[in-house]
Amino acid sequence: MGYKLSIQTPSAEEQLQFLHKIQRLLDEGQFTSTYKFALLIALADLSVEKSDGSGAEMVLNSREIAEKFIQLYWRQVIPFPVLKGEGGILFQNTDHQAAIINRITTDYSQTTCGLMSWMGNRAEYRKLVTDVAGTVRDMPLWRLQRIGNQIDDFLYENIGRGGEITLRSGVAYCMRQFHGQIISMVQGVWVQWIRKIRKNQKLLGQSTDLADFLFGSERNALSSYLPVLQDTQSNHCFYCKQEIKGSGEVDHFIPWSRYPVDLGHNFVLAHKSCNGSKGSVLADIPHLEHWQERNEQYGDALVDFFDDNGLVHDLPSSNAIVSWAYEQAEHAGAHLWSSRSCDLMVADHSWSQVVG
Ligand SMILES: [Zn+2]
Incomplete structure (x- = not known):
């Protein structure tokens, strides 16, 4: 029928x-x-x-x-x-x-x-x-x-x-x-x-x-992710794209305070200052696009590293968490953070065109 x-x-x-x-x-x-x-x-x-x-x-x-x-x-x-x-x-x-x-x-x-x-x-x-x-x-x-x-x-x-x-x-x-x-x-x-x-x-x-x-707290063993992030980002900040002098910080792309589960693809390398400025706010759409591109471009390298080091990862789950987080932000009319501007943008539906 x-x-x-x-x-x-x-x-x-x-x-x-x-x-x-x-x-x-x-x-x-x-x-x-x-x-x-x-x-x-x-x-x-x-x-x-x-x-x-x-x-x-x-x-x-x-x-x-x-x-x-x-x-x-x-x-x-x-x-x-x-x-x-x-x-x-x-x-x-x-x-x-x-x-x-x-x-x-x-x-x-x-x-x-x-x-x-x-x-x-x-x-x-x-x-x-x-x-x-x-x-x-x-x-x-x-x-x-x-x-x-x-x-x-x-x-x-x-x-x-x-x-x-x-x-x-x-x-x-x-x-x-x-x-x-x-x-x-x-x-x-x-x-x-x-x-x-x-x-x-x-x-x-x-x-x-x-x-x-x-x-737990968000400070658990983030250093495990440093080598692969430094490698795939050539030691440049995920957000402002400037070089990182020193070791930088491992940042939860979807903030820990919003979803306290560690899956490998959620991590990016950032300046301490960029990480601190972002805080527990979601990054804006250009950053989200960058996150998707990163996962496509370096998918194999990331997964190999996670597997070799016993780090939990599951890209479909990470994508589902990202969709969920941005959908919630959209419904709440929440602000999104940008490394390029101090003006916070209000979340709209455009995230749905980005998440794979
Ligand atoms: Zn930065």
């Missing part, structure tokens, strides 16, 4: 209701571990990285979700640092340590160069994903949407078994639309929850940097 279902984007009222339901899950849901928090963050990230921005349904499997769990928890199995004595791994479960933490700790203790290099260790990494995916299926996947005795499966049909879910129509759309808010809400509750666990209290004391410890 060849007719196509028309996909409707959720109305403003439905979007607001969606946010209320997420808030309700966090307020009233039962949490014996932090898995449900990790699951919500995974669904929000995957909605940005995999969906096309329409209101369509989206199928996700437990391995994709498990990879997001591993990225989230990998840094959290490091012993929490204390001033005196030995630190310890924070408890992520009310009575015993969470299985995923124990499983990741096993792999973590065998590597000295971080997750990215462990991912290059294909057989071991695949096994880790399989094990974590098993726990995701057994634990949070079919329990997330339960509040008390009730199930409100507004995110995906709660069939209760298997490793595949289909996000309902409009869910990926709302997750993309409110990504920043959802991540902040979930991280806030996660931090409070870790603090409340009695076994963590001795370790934590009065420390105020728990959120930074759990969820």
Whole structure:
């Protein structure tokens, strides 16, 4: 018959209701571990990285979700640092340590160069994903949407078994639309929850940097990207194109504050002053064009370098994140930064002609 279902984007009222339901899950849901928090963050990230921005349904499997769990928890199995004595791994479960933490700790203790290099260790990494995916299926996947005795499966049909879910129509759309808010809400509750666990209290004391410890900061290991960026940019600034004297700074093209996930293609080399001036604002359209050209022209060199150094990359995901970020800026009427002028431009729809 060849007719196509028309996909409707959720109305403003439905979007607001969606946010209320997420808030309700966090307020009233039962949490014996932090898995449900990790699951919500995974669904929000995957909605940005995999969906096309329409209101369509989206199928996700437990391995994709498990990879997001591993990225989230990998840094959290490091012993929490204390001033005196030995630190310890924070408890992520009310009575015993969470299985995923124990499983990741096993792999973590065998590597000295971080997750990215462990991912290059294909057989071991695949096994880790399989094990974590098993726990995701057994634990949070079919329990997330339960509040008390009730199930409100507004995110995906709660069939209760298997490793595949289909996000309902409009869910990926709302997750993309409110990504920043959802991540902040979930991280806030996660931090409070870790603090409340009695076994963590001795370790934590009065420390105020728990959120930074759990969820990282943009200063992580950016120097890994320096060699390939210096090479492909001939040590010139990505933004103002002038030579860089000294080493320059590795900049997140889409600022970390907007999307705190490190994928290789998001990095460029810039002057400290250009990087500082750009701050957490999106670069304007000519810079976006330059970013696309860079990825085309040096695609092979970048990918070879990322692979050789175990740095996570996925160009389709990076493009999806860029589209999402500029679309959000357009809808918000946000300003875009330019290295050529102090006048900030207002974002319009022209980004859509640039992103491949
Ligand atoms: Zn510059």
